[in-house]
Amino acid sequence: MFVKIPGVRIAGIRAAVPSQEIAIEDELEYYGNSLKKVARVKKMIGTDKRRLAWPGQTASDLCFAAAKNLLNAFPDKRGEIDALVFITQSPDYDFPATACILQDRLGLPQGCAAFDVNQGCSGFVYGLWLAASMIAGGCRNALIMAGDVPYKPRDPKNRVIASIFGDGGGAALVSADSSASPLYFSIGTDGSGYEHIIMPAGRGRLPFHKKHEDNRIFFEDVTSPDGVPWRLDETYMDGGAVFSFTMRVVPDHIRDFLQKTNTPVEGVDYFVFHQANRQIITEIAKKAGIPVEKAWSGTFSRYGNLSSASIPASLCDIFGSARSTGDCQILLSGYGVGLSWASCLWHAHDCGCAPVLDVEAPEKAQADIPAKIEYWRNKMQKEQK
Numbered sequence: 001m002f003v004k005i006p007g008v009r010i011a012g013i014r015a016a017v018p019s020q021e022i023a024i025e026d027e028l029e030y031y032g033n034s035l036k037k038v039a040r041v042k043k044m045i046g047t048d049k050r051r052l053a054w055p056g057q058t059a060s061d062l063c064f065a066a067a068k069n070l071l072n073a074f075p076d077k078r079g080e081i082d083a084l085v086f087i088t089q090s091p092d093y094d095f096p097a098t099a100c101i102l103q104d105r106l107g108l109p110q111g112c113a114a115f116d117v118n119q120g121c122s123g124f125v126y127g128l129w130l131a132a133s134m135i136a137g138g139c140r141n142a143l144i145m146a147g148d149v150p151y152k153p154r155d156p157k158n159r160v161i162a163s164i165f166g167d168g169g170g171a172a173l174v175s176a177d178s179s180a181s182p183l184y185f186s187i188g189t190d191g192s193g194y195e196h197i198i199m200p201a202g203r204g205r206l207p208f209h210k211k212h213e214d215n216r217i218f219f220e221d222v223t224s225p226d227g228v229p230w231r232l233d234e235t236y237m238d239g240g241a242v243f244s245f246t247m248r249v250v251p252d253h254i255r256d257f258l259q260k261t262n263t264p265v266e267g268v269d270y271f272v273f274h275q276a277n278r279q280i281i282t283e284i285a286k287k288a289g290i291p292v293e294k295a296w297s298g299t300f301s302r303y304g305n306l307s308s309a310s311i312p313a314s315l316c317d318i319f320g321s322a323r324s325t326g327d328c329q330i331l332l333s334g335y336g337v338g339l340s341w342a343s344c345l346w347h348a349h350d351c352g353c354a355p356v357l358d359v360e361a362p363e364k365a366q367a368d369i370p371a372k373i374e375y376w377r378n379k380m381q382k383e384q385k
Contacts, residue, residue: 001187002260005132009177012073012352014066015170015313016147017051017303019358024048046278046297050166050304053149056367057359059090060098062169063145064105065359066312070171071106071143073352077173078107082139084114085130087123087146087308089337091116102145120148120197121274121336122187123308124170125344128332129185131174144172146308164277166304170312181347186257190249193339196241201232242336246280250335251287257331257343265290268345269328270318274335275300275310303356308334313356320355 024031024038024047031037041047053062063086071078084106086099099114108114119126124146131142147169200206258265271294273281278297285295299306299314306313311332319325325348335341361367 001185002257003129003185004182005129005136005185006182007176007178007180008132008135008183009175009180010128010183010346010348010351011077011173011175011177012070013170013172013312013315014070014354014357015168015309015316016062016065016069016357016359017166017168017306017309017313018053018057018062019360020052020054021049022052044279046301047164047304048301050164051168051306053167054361054367056362056369057149057167058092059088059147059149059167059169060086060092060102060145061362062149062167062309062359063088063147063171064102064169065357066147066169067102067106067143067145067171069354069357070173070352073354074173077141077175079109081108081112081141081143083131083134083142084108084112085117085127085142085144086115087117087119087127087144088148089118089120089307090148099145106143108143119340120307120338121276121305121310122334122338122340122342124172124311125185125332125334125342126187126340127308128172128174128183128344129187129342131172132183132185135174135176140176142174144174146170146312148307148309164305166306168303168306168309168313170309170316172312180349184257184261184345185342186253186260187342188249188253188340190245190339193241193245195236196238196245196339197235197337199233199235206232242339243280245339246276246335247283247287249339250284250333250341253341253343254284254288254290254331254333257345261345263329263345265294267329268294268331270330271295271333272311272314272318272330273297273333275303275314276305276336307336310334316353316356319351319353323353325349325351325353 084099084103091098097116099116103114127144127146131144134142149167277300281295281297285292296314299317328348330346330348333343
């Protein structure tokens, strides 16, 4: 899909991460307690630090922090938000949509449409496309929120997942503006590779059953490279297949996208790719004929792979200290779970940014799981009476 959408301005962007930071050296047990292995991984893919959500802290909490800060910078827009889209693979509940809860938490109008979108690493660009499409259809302002606290419960021994991914959330305000430069989008899907990044169990295709120990399905005879049993309610990722997909699809996609928009590589000031890891970003740039120095990769080393929040976090890393993008041409591109990919060519005009926000641990009452269980027990007992 290739579309051009005029009259839409990306007015502001924010990102938030948990204040809990873990360095790769803190997780030596994942690397056989070998500093040489750690040094090799750091050099190869750029792994250094990542952010981990505090107990009781969800993706919506991080997105809420980002959106609250953003709306405080645009107070006149709060009462004019016509749509709220929450892009996540880790909602607060299966239902209702977490976007409905966020509408209330943010004090947005009750005339605001609010819905969730289940999408991962390409999700922020998907969100911008949805927002731009709604603006083109008559909305005044749309609030996009994208983030994940994705792989719960984590097995701390499973290095394949645990030491790569961080937790984060982002928000963007998209507004109608007839003077804005057009936004260009190109989006694609290859569902034949859906099994390469997947959480196999827990929903309709493979539901849980009471007979499974601890309500979880696991295989003692099938282990990760570290000898940890795979569990079907945890994320499975075929890293080699995902890397092959990315190298096969994304560079050609970027070249084709630039050709369709009649934009030379030198006409783009910043290429902001999903922060899968530094090696992947470097290889995409080389294969697509992009100068490596134009392809930002620092966010992965600072926070880990933030899934759908990695692009807004990157923009805040690049432009946050200046508080604005200024006037520049930016190409955004996300790719991953689905398998999916999505890119946006954006001529930014003073889009408001800020440094990535640190979010502290929630109060104990908010993080107290036993208290929440007791709350629902009492509520259901009352309903029975």
